[in-house]
Amino acid sequence: MRLEQLLDIKLPLIQAPMAGAQGAALAIAVSNAGGLGSLPCAMLTPAQLRAELAVIRAATDKPINLNFFTHTSPAPDLAQEQRWRQQLQPYYQAYGLDADAIPAAPARHPFNHEMADVIEEFRPEVVSFHFGLPDAVLLKRVRESGSKVVSSATTVAEAVWLEQQGVDAIIAQGVEAGGHRGFFLDRDLNTQLGTMALLPQILAVTELPVIAAGGIADNAGIRGALAMGAAGVQLGTAFLLCDESRISEIHRQALAQLNAPTALTNIFTGGPARGLVNRVMQELGPIASQAPEFPLAGGAIAPLRQAAEQQGLGDFTPLWSGQNRRGCRAVSAAVLIQGLFE
Numbered sequence: 001m002r003l004e005q006l007l008d009i010k011l012p013l014i015q016a017p018m019a020g021a022q023g024a025a026l027a028i029a030v031s032n033a034g035g036l037g038s039l040p041c042a043m044l045t046p047a048q049l050r051a052e053l054a055v056i057r058a059a060t061d062k063p064i065n066l067n068f069f070t071h072t073s074p075a076p077d078l079a080q081e082q083r084w085r086q087q088l089q090p091y092y093q094a095y096g097l098d099a100d101a102i103p104a105a106p107a108r109h110p111f112n113h114e115m116a117d118v119i120e121e122f123r124p125e126v127v128s129f130h131f132g133l134p135d136a137v138l139l140k141r142v143r144e145s146g147s148k149v150v151s152s153a154t155t156v157a158e159a160v161w162l163e164q165q166g167v168d169a170i171i172a173q174g175v176e177a178g179g180h181r182g183f184f185l186d187r188d189l190n191t192q193l194g195t196m197a198l199l200p201q202i203l204a205v206t207e208l209p210v211i212a213a214g215g216i217a218d219n220a221g222i223r224g225a226l227a228m229g230a231a232g233v234q235l236g237t238a239f240l241l242c243d244e245s246r247i248s249e250i251h252r253q254a255l256a257q258l259n260a261p262t263a264l265t266n267i268f269t270g271g272p273a274r275g276l277v278n279r280v281m282q283e284l285g286p287i288a289s290q291a292p293e294f295p296l297a298g299g300a301i302a303p304l305r306q307a308a309e310q311q312g313l314g315d316f317t318p319l320w321s322g323q324n325r326r327g328c329r330a331v332s333a334a335v336l337i338q339g340l341f342e
């Protein structure tokens with residue numbers, strides 16, 4: 001089935017959910033422009049999600065995607081946390097920060113029954129997951145609410161697994177993609193393929209619609225992915241400079257440097273994610289062996305980020321970005337989308 005038919009959208013375009021970078025405004029703009037707007041829910045409480053959904057339902061009657069993380073929450077490891085803070089100690093010292101006074105990481109909760117209650121209440125047309133899928137009981141609750149279920153695969157094995165669990169469509173997330181790798185079966189970064197290598201290999205093993213994500217930034221890129229057999233595309237980075245995006249001025253300026261390198265780093269959360277290379281990535285990583293597991297690493301970095309940002313520096317800021325920023329435009333999402341499909 002065509003993606004447009006499956007998701008009841010005009011254009012074969014999903015705006016990537018981007019936790020920390022956007023809220024209802026971007027999702028509304030994209031859905032009203034004929035794509036599928038997405039709301040990242042990983043950092044929201046159920047009450048915050050209800051409030052965002054009320055705003056969305058008042059502003060559009062078009063389909064919407066709610067996105068959740070499905071990682072396993074690691075047990076806090078005090079010794080590991082101390083080693084991590086030890087490594088950051090010279091920075092704490094330079095900024096006059098007390099390592100012992102720093103609170104734990106901000107919450108990034110995996111999808112749970114409280115969130116499933118919200119799904120049953122609002123019945124979003126699409127629910128997408130990152131890092132696999134929730135357990136069978138939770139997944140059943142989502143399906144029975146009538147939502148179509150989508151998740152990211154970063155390898156052929158993950159695509160096969162997702163199909164076996166009964167998803168409606170698969171996102172092929174190439175290694176060019178900005179933000180977190182959605183991998184969940186194998187944590188070896190060498191298994192991660194570029195979009196052009198991953199897409200045909202996933203298409204070869206599934207009849208499900210496959211959505212290409214990672215490094216797609218313009219109409220030629222979209223045409224290319226569709227010509228290769230993708231049912232649609234999911235773009236994230238291209239939307240980051242849009243008027244409706246919520247990223248900081250520091251992040252905006254960094255994204256405008258088209259040739260600045262990106263890397264996969266675990267420094268900001270503990271899970272590998274692609275962002276523009278900055279000072280802390282250069283000095284400690286980009287992959288730091290002492291960083292606690294996802295999402296725990298972020299707590300120790302947060303006050304450094306805040307202190308540096310007060311001086312106008314992005315030295316400790318996660319500057320999430322895909323490898324291709326040529327599609328980023330400081331215009332409304334509607335204008336950006338028009339350009340992508342003209």
Ligand SMILES: Cc1cc2nc3c(=O)[nH]c(=O)nc-3n(C[C@H](O)[C@H](O)[C@H](O)COP(=O)(O)O)c2cc1C
Nearest residue numbers: 016018019130177178179214215235236237320322
């Ligand atoms: C700032 C940022 C935040 C992201 N956060 C999420 C998220 O919360 N959930 C998710 O499923 N994917 C997230 N992603 C990954 C996207 O779903 C998608 O794979 C990626 O943006 C596609 O590659 P591109 O950035 O090159 O377009 C994020 C990407 C970016 C750039």
